[in-house]
Amino acid sequence: MVEPLRRYLTELVAVAGDVLGDEMCGAYAAGSVGLAAYQPGRSDVDVALVCAGPLDLAVARELVARLRHEALPCPARGLELVVYRREVARSGTPEPGFEVELNTGARMDFRATYGPAGRPPADGLFWYGLDRSILYQSGQTLLGPPAAHAFADLAPDDLRRLVLDALRWWLDRPVPPGDVPAPGAEDAVLGACRSWVRLRHGVWLPKVAAGRRLLAEAGPLVDAATTDLVEQSIAARDGGMSPSGPQARAFQRRVLAGLSGTSA
Template structure:
């Protein structure tokens, strides 16, 4: 019997059985309405850290897939034990995903796993769109195909205006929002600035090393954030709050200069 994944070697070994079963269940539930499944986030960018990273998955379905199938999918995948810190899975209609958009636009948004708060949403109205726009941008650049149609055949890249707004909103959320680990605030800021400079998404650790080289005043903070990122989430290092705020203020200025 062929493997459930298009290319098992393209995903971290710790995730292969899980993602294979995720694809299998999704195929059973969606049937002929399943168009494509691909990984985004750290898996796509080659920086998955087992015990620290989430696994981010995008599912594309035909308009024929209805509410009953989506609810069954959420229940089935929510009951599947996740070996990563968590699963963040988003289902889109193929018609929506084939056009550039700055909206959230999902049919199903599922968060589950040992270190995530379980969440199921079938209505994207009022959702913070930047999370989804950035993931779609990463997917268009580097999406890791797990099943079905090639990524760029089903996914349109967000336009520059929509992506610029999403990056600005992301920076503000990580600076002002609650519940973010300090190391991730710093590394996400590095990734945002690196994208603005280079026009391509980098893995957080790659972006952080580049910013540490170019911005010596923040080098010590970034290096501490990198060391913290190597640890499990529960063992993250404490970063000086004043230095983190100063760095995030610089990130905001740098991103605003690019996006405006």
């Protein structure tokens, strides 16, 4: 872990502990940090906090005020923080179930949401169950018991449903028309690879590793065009040219069809 990120996470845990006091049960790095794939300048910082019981709204608002970028500058693109009650974290539920969600950063739109009722369904309600599944497998413990003890994985049917929901959600996002590079399309391609690997092989991998795993599998998705697209997407994460939006969408549709048993 790079030193600026280490210092930031240490301070974040200290501030959260000051606000939550005895209610704080654990803190865990998720996402690219948990999966050991953090890229300075590109990755977000994903953190999950676990609290003993429901948070009073005043406490939740104080936590947001103390952790937002203006109060505690995030060294990454931004912080995506979610707070769960201990019983929700351990339940394996596919439901959002969060107490607080905070998005904040120099290159991230600010958002603070106090419970699932404040989250527009159009923004996706599948994120939380999937994130807790990743935390169960690969969460990096910053405070508290090991992540595999603090979180539970999803049941197979729930996992499959949320992964497919996520793929459909991404397919509904607008993309630039035409055969021109679309910044961010590489993440759409590699995110679809990660979905494929998780449902086919039972493991969450970083996006680049998932792309390489799919190519090594030489399965039904892999042909010369797929190989070129995935390799281009991997290179784009290090400054290369992004694939086009239509290329990414066509690949996502093939992944969705392959995982759901429908025609592309």
